[in-house]
Structure formats: C-alpha cells, structure tokens
Amino acid sequence: MGKSSPQSFYSANIMETLMVSEEVLQEAGLTPIEARVYLTLLEHGALLAGVISRKSGVHRRSVYDVMDRLIEKGLVSYIVKNNRRYYEATNPTKLLELLHEKEAAIQKALPELKSKYESRKEKQETLFFRGREGIKAIFDDQLQHKDIFVLAATGYWNTVSKPFFSQYDLMRKKLGVKQKMIFSSDMRSSVENIPLSEKRYLPKYETPVSMGIYGDKVSIIMWTSTPFAILIKEKAIADAYRNYFNTLWKIARP
Numbered sequence: 001m002g003k004s005s006p007q008s009f010y011s012a013n014i015m016e017t018l019m020v021s022e023e024v025l026q027e028a029g030l031t032p033i034e035a036r037v038y039l040t041l042l043e044h045g046a047l048l049a050g051v052i053s054r055k056s057g058v059h060r061r062s063v064y065d066v067m068d069r070l071i072e073k074g075l076v077s078y079i080v081k082n083n084r085r086y087y088e089a090t091n092p093t094k095l096l097e098l099l100h101e102k103e104a105a106i107q108k109a110l111p112e113l114k115s116k117y118e119s120r121k122e123k124q125e126t127l128f129f130r131g132r133e134g135i136k137a138i139f140d141d142q143l144q145h146k147d148i149f150v151l152a153a154t155g156y157w158n159t160v161s162k163p164f165f166s167q168y169d170l171m172r173k174k175l176g177v178k179q180k181m182i183f184s185s186d187m188r189s190s191v192e193n194i195p196l197s198e199k200r201y202l203p204k205y206e207t208p209v210s211m212g213i214y215g216d217k218v219s220i221i222m223w224t225s226t227p228f229a230i231l232i233k234e235k236a237i238a239d240a241y242r243n244y245f246n247t248l249w250k251i252a253r254p
Contacts (some may be wrong), residue, residue, distance in 0.1 A: 028095050029102065030075075033058055037066045038075055041089035046079070048086060073098060125233035132164075135227050138212070138219045139168050143175055145214040149245045150181040152191075153210035153223045169195055182245070182252050200252035213241050 025035035040056040041047060049067065053060040067087055070076035074094050078087045129137060142148050172179070172195070179197040186204045212219040216235040222228050232238075 025095070028099060030073075033062065033066055034070055034075075037063065038070060038089055041076065041087060042092070046086040046088040048084060052087060125231075127231040127233075128228070129231065130228040131226060135221060135229055136164065138221070138229055138231055139164075141217070141231070142212060142214050142219075143168075143171060143177055146177055147214065148177065148179045149213040149242060150179055151211040151245060151248065152181060152183045152187070153208055153221070154184050154187065154206050155208070155223070172196060180245075180249065182248055185253075200249060200254055202248065202252050211241065211245075213238055213245055 021039055022032065022035040025038060026032060030038065036056050037052060037058055040052055044051075044055060047055070049063045050060060052058070052067075053063050056063075058066065067076060067078075071078070074097070075090055076087055077090055078085050080086075129135060177196065179194070181191070181194070181197050181199045183191055183199060183201050184203075184205045185201040188201055191199060208223045210221045210223065212221070216233060216238045218232045218234075218238050218241045220230045220232075
C-alpha cells in the first residue's frame, strides 16, 4: 500500500477537527446546519450567501434562514458592500454567553418545574411495608389526619399485639382523631371499647385484609404472621374507596 501524502494527511485532520467542532457546537445548542455554517464563516471570514452555500454544502435557500437564526443568536453579523450582504462570524466567546443565558433561564424556571414535579410526586405514590414496624408506620401516619375509615380484618389482634393498639388509641384520643369502623358481627364484644369510634357490623365474614382510608391515602394491610401492606397516595383512588366504604356503611348495622 502506498503512503498517504502530507496533504491528504492534513486534509483528514482538518475534516476530523471540523467534525469534532460541529459536535461541540451542537451540544451548545446549534443545529447541525447552523454549526456547519458558523464553522465555515470562522474558517473563511466574511462571505456572500452563495459562497457560504458552496463552501458549507448547505443549499442556498436554507442559508438565508440559517443566517437569520445565527444573527438572532448573536453568532453572525453582516455588512453591506455594493448592495450585497457579507456575513461574518462573531467572536466564539458568544457561545459561552448563550450557554449562560440558557442556564439562567433554566435556573429561573427551576422553582416552577420543581413545584410541578413535587406536586405530581405527591399526587401519586405507592409504598410497600413489611413487618410489624412497617405496619406501625402506617398507623403513625394515620394520626396526622382527623378522620379515618376502617374496614377491619378478622383475627389480627395478635399480629401486632393488643398493647400496640391500646397505645395507638390513646394517642388517637389525645389528638382527637375519629374513626368510622366496620367489623364482622362476631367481633362486637372485643371492639366495643375503642374510643372516638363509630362502629357498625356486617354479617360474619372472614378476611385477613383490612383497609384504612384517610385524607388522600388508602392503606391495605394483609395480617399474616409477618404482616405486609400497600399504602396508596392518590386522591381519586382514596375518594373511590371512601365511596365504597360509605356504601358498606349504609348496609352495615349499628
């Protein structure tokens, strides 16, 4: 194979440099065509639109649109000689100014963007809990609300233990948190002393699952030897479950 000539070597290096420069300019926010035209002007100086088209490979009709955009960005200026417009690239440091302007615009918009992100995050959230401590975290969360609607499971007292519910009810009473609770009819005698609670009963049923509705949240707890729970934070879902509870409440007996 023959050796490459020095001229072809340098031409290859120039092309590689131009490609790298175009990539940098695109990362700075220029389109591929804007980057190519700007580099052409940097390399050759002031040029007519037709010359820019030939040297950059950009169609002449597109050159005028590109020039308008680059002038608007402050990257190109022009002078008129003999009624002909010559375009010239401005100092490349203007690129840094453009980046700073973009950064400033983002910083200005950031509080509103973060607010939208946080509101969406707060609106919809699903959390999973496992074990006694996880279940206790849900009951602690309930204490931050004034009204709780409970569809009770059956036979769950020993899972978290009665002492925990006793402490929970004392704190609930202290904070004035009220409950509406629906139980299986065979649990009447064991739950009649729960404070600040209005209770109703359905015909005897068996289920290891309880449901709590409060604020914009729904907790679904599976009372097994190692209890686990899902906590859904979504107003539409909470409202739907609350309507479901109210339907059962009308059916249930005091």
